[in-house]
Amino acid sequence: MSSSGVVLAALIGLISPFALLFGAGEMLSRPANRAVGPPPPDWPALGVRLHTPSGAAIAGWLARGQPGKGAVLLLHGVRTDRTQMLRRARFLNQAGYAALLVDMPAHGESSGDRITFGAREAAGVTTALEYLRRELPGERVGIIGVSLGAASTVLANPKPAPDAVILESMYPTIEEAVANRLVMRLGPVGAHLVPLLLWQMSLRTGVHARDLRPIQNLPHIGAPVLIVSGTEDKHTTWAGTQRLFDSAVEPKELWRVEGAAHVDLHAFRPEEYERRVLRFLAKHLRNGA
Numbered sequence: 622m623s624s625s626g627v628v629l630a631a632l633i634g635l636i637s638p639f640a641l642l643f644g645a646g647e648m649l650s651r652p653a654n655r656a657v658g659p660p661p662p663d664w665p666a667l668g669v670r671l672h673t674p675s676g677a678a679i680a681g682w683l684a685r686g687q688p689g690k691g692a693v694l695l696l697h698g699v700r701t702d703r704t705q706m707l708r709r710a711r712f713l714n715q716a717g718y719a720a721l722l723v724d725m726p727a728h729g730e731s732s733g734d735r736i737t738f739g740a741r742e743a744a745g746v747t748t749a750l751e752y753l754r755r756e757l758p759g760e761r762v763g764i765i766g767v768s769l770g771a772a773s774t775v776l777a778n779p780k781p782a783p784d785a786v787i788l789e790s791m792y793p794t795i796e797e798a799v800a801n802r803l804v805m806r807l808g809p810v811g812a813h814l815v816p817l818l819l820w821q822m823s824l825r826t827g828v829h830a831r832d833l834r835p836i837q838n839l840p841h842i843g844a845p846v847l848i849v850s851g852t853e854d855k856h857t858t859w860a861g862t863q864r865l866f867d868s869a870v871e872p873k874e875l876w877r878v879e880g881a882a883h884v885d886l887h888a889f890r891p892e893e894y895e896r897r898v899l900r901f902l903a904k905h906l907r908n909g910a
Contacts, residue, residue, distance in 0.1 A: 650735045650825050652727040653700040660684075664711065671723070671752050673744040680730035681723035681749065683756065684710060690717035691906035692753055692760045694783075696746060696770025697722075698790070699736065702729030709765060709887055712895050718902070719757055723749045725769060738795055739769060739835065740828040743777035746770075750779050761906040763787070765898070768857075768883075775835040775842060782843030785905035787898060789849045789886055793861045795819065795833035805855055836868050845872040845905045847897075851881025851889070874901065 657680065660666035666684035673679065681703060686692065693713050695706035703722035710720035726745045727733025733741065746764075753762055763785035766774040771791035792798035799818055803811030819830045839846075846869050850862040859877070866875045876897055878886055887894045 650737070650822055652733055652736065653702075653729070654727070654731075655702060655729060657702050657704060657724065657729045661707070664707075664714075666710075666720075666722075669721075669723075669752070671748050673726075673748045675744065677726055677741075677744065678730075678732040679723050679726065679745050679748055681721060682710075683753075684714050684720045685757070686714060686719035687717035689760070690719075691763065691784075691902065692719035692721065692757050693763045693765060693902065693906075694746075694749055694753055695720060695722045696749075696764065696766040696774060697725060697728070698768035698770060699738070700728070704729075705767070705885070706765070708891075709898075712899075713902075716899055718763075718906075719753075719760065721749060721753050725773065735826045736769075737826045737828045738798070738833050739772035739776045740826070740832050742769065742773035746773050746777040747779050750777075750783065761785075763902055763906050765789070766791070767885075768792075772833070772835045775838045776833070778838055778841060780843075784844060785847075785902055786842060786844045787847045787849065787901065788865075790851070790854060790857050790883055791835055791848070791862075791865065792857050793834070793836040793865050795830050797858075797861055798856070801856055801858065836865055839865060839868050840870050842869075845874075845901075847874045847876065847901045849876045849878060849886060851878045851884065851886065853880055853882045856883040872905075 659668060660682045666682040669681045669683050671679040695710055697703060697705040702724045706722045710722055713720050724731040725742045727736045761784040764774050764783050765787040767789045771788040796815060800812050800815045803814055823829055848866050850857055852859050881889045
């Protein structure tokens with residue numbers, strides 16, 4: 622190979638990892654908007670449209686429950702929409718709870734130019750929680766957040782605090798979340814690429830990694846918390862989940878879902894999920910009223 626060919630090959634070898642990371646950053650932060658449509662005809666819910674203080678639109682469904690039984694805000698995971706939480710909303714409604722499902726900012730029918738892994742999504746959580754309290758005055762309010770929804774809840778640190786919080790498959794820090802995903806795809810070398818990926822994602826979103834560390838906010842959430850994760854989850858490892866639980870303050874509970882990866886934990890083990898969730902919510906939204 623000529624000297625110019627060697628130089629070209631070296632440049633390609635140098636540029637390719639950066640191009641890969643640039644593409645990954647674009648894919649991870651690109652909005653996940655899609656049409657969701659009206660609620661299912663067999664489920665008595667109404668469409669709602671809210672606005673954050675910055676003017677961002679938040680789309681959702683509200684199903685009223687039995688007065689005095691409590692209300693639950695349901696927050697989906699990354700790159701999905703409110704329909705991910707529909708089965709949860711149905712069993713909660715059957716138990717008498719009101720249920721509000723919303724599309725997180727930059728997801729579904731909510732506005733937003735970038736996914737920010739909980740930073741800007743936190744404003745959607747606060748807006749939805751304030752709406753639920755205005756619409757159902759006097760009801761005790763809980764939150765169930767999955768992955769992105771869980772991190773957004775903790776980063777929002779809403780005041781007044783909710784009366785109960787369930788956090789599913791939540792990352793402790795964005796550094797760990799990104800490292801776990803890169804290692805899954807690239808092997809051990811992926812851990813060394815974390816700073817580069819976070820740097821260019823920060824340029825895209827205007828959000829710094831220091832703003833995406835739910836484990837630092839969790840001790841201040843001010844609500845009883847149930848932390849749930851799968852033992853085989855490689856996106857959010859069990860060691861990370863244990864650290865989250867250790868950082869939380871009482872009252873707190875931990876559910877170790879044996880054999881579950883980074884999946885819908887309700888779908889993975891529906892009967893046990895419903896039993897545990899209803900017990901936790903009854904304890905803090907009804908018995909604690």
